[in-house]
Amino acid sequence: MNPNREESACQYVLDQLEPAERAAFERQLLADPALAVLVHDLESALARGVGALPRRTPPAGLLDRIEGRLGTARPPGALGRVIARWGIAAAILLAVGLAGVWKGRGPAATGPYVLFAGLDPRQSTLARVPVAEAAPGPDARFVQLASLAQAYWDRPGEQPVKEGGAPGQGYAVFDPGTNQGFIAVRRIGAAPEGKRYHLWVIDTVSGRAREAGALPAAGDGGGLFFFSVAPNPGAKAEQLNFSVTAEDAAAVALAAPKGRVVLGATIF
C-alpha cells in the first residue's frame, strides 16, 4: 500500500488527524476495502497495546455514579431517539461473515425464526425467516439480524417477499424474541419540511403501535438502520406489522402515529 495512505491510516487510528483530514480519510475508508482492512489491523494492535497496560480496577460504585448522571432521558436528541444508522454494516460483516446465519426461504413450521416485512408505500408483506439456530443472548441475535439485513440489502433477489416496485420501497427484519431489528429504506426521499419519519411496530389485532424511533433527518432518508422497541407481551409475532409515518418534527414523545403513512402497513 502507498506509504502516504499507511501514514494517514496510522494517524487516523491514533486520532492525530485534523477534523477536515479525518473526514476526508473516512470518505476514503468507506470506499476502499483494503484500507478498511489495514485500519482494522491497526486498531487491533492499538487495542492490544492499551490492553497490556498495567491493569487498574475502577472503584466500586463508579457505574452507579455514571448512571446517576444519565438521568431518565434516552441518549440522543431532544426530539426523541433517532434510530441508529448502520449504513451498510460492512464492519459487522467483516467480523461475522454470512455462512450459517439463516436456513433460507420459506415458512417455518417450527424452530427459531425472525420476521421479514417487505415494505412499499401502500402495504407490507410479511414472511417468517427460519434461522439456523437461536443465537444465545441479545448481542448474538443482533449480529444474526445485522447479517441477514445486510444480505438482503446486497442481494435483494434473496428476499423472501419482493419489495414494492415503486419509489420508497424497503424492508424490515425483526426478532420478536428480543424486540430488535433493522429497517432498510431505499429512495424514500427527504421528509417534508417540518416533518420527520418515524418507524412503528404495530400489533394488528389490538391496534397498539410501538414507536421504534425516528429515521435520521440528514440525507435522503435511505440506508440500513437498527432499532428496538419496548416489549409487548400480549402481541403474537404473526400479528405484527411495520409502518413508517411522517410526523411533526417538533413532536417530543409520540404515543401513537398521527401522520401520513409513507411506507408499510396502513395503521388503523
Added chain:
Amino acid sequence: MERTLEEDAVAAEAALVARIGTGDRQALRELYGRYAPPLFSLAVRLVGDGGEAEELLQDAFVKIWRHAGRYDPRKSRPFTWAVTILRRGCIDALRRRRRHPAAAAWPEEEPAAPTADAAEAAAAGEDHDRLRRALASLPADARRALELALFSGLTQTEIAARLRQPLGTVKSWIRRGLLGLRTTLTDPTA
C-alpha cells in the same frame, strides 16, 4: 470466512453500542464491564491521578451513552471509538491544567495487576510479554514517536518540535512504529 474470537468480540461490542444508542441501559452496563478496566488503566496512565481518572472515565461513559446512536461501525471498532473519546477528554483536562501526561511511555517491566481469574491473568501476562517484545523490536525513534502520539496528547507538530525533527520524519516514525506493532501483535507466530 472463518471467524476468530477477537472478531466475535468486536461484533458483540458493536451490538452493545447499537443497543446503547437506543437507550438500553443494560447494554451500557455490559459495555462498562468490558471497557472500564482498560480505559481506566489508560486514563491513569495519561493523567496519573486516580481521582481525576475516575472523573474522566465517568465523562467518557456519559459521552458514549449520548453519542452511541451516531457510532458508525464502518469507521472504527467500538473499542477504538471509546479510546478516542477517553483520550480526548484526558488531553483536554491536561491542557486546561497546563500539565504534561503522567507517563508518556509504555511501562517496561511493570506487570499487570493480579486478577482472581487465572486464565485472565495468564492472558494478561502473555499480552504484556508480547507487547514488550513488540516494543523491543521497534527502532528507538519509532517507539518514542509512537508513545508520544498515543500517551502525550501532543499533536504531530508538537511531537516534531519536542524531538527536534522535521514533521515528515516524525510522521514516518509513527507509521513505522504502529505498523511494526501491528505485525508483531497480530501475528500469532511472532
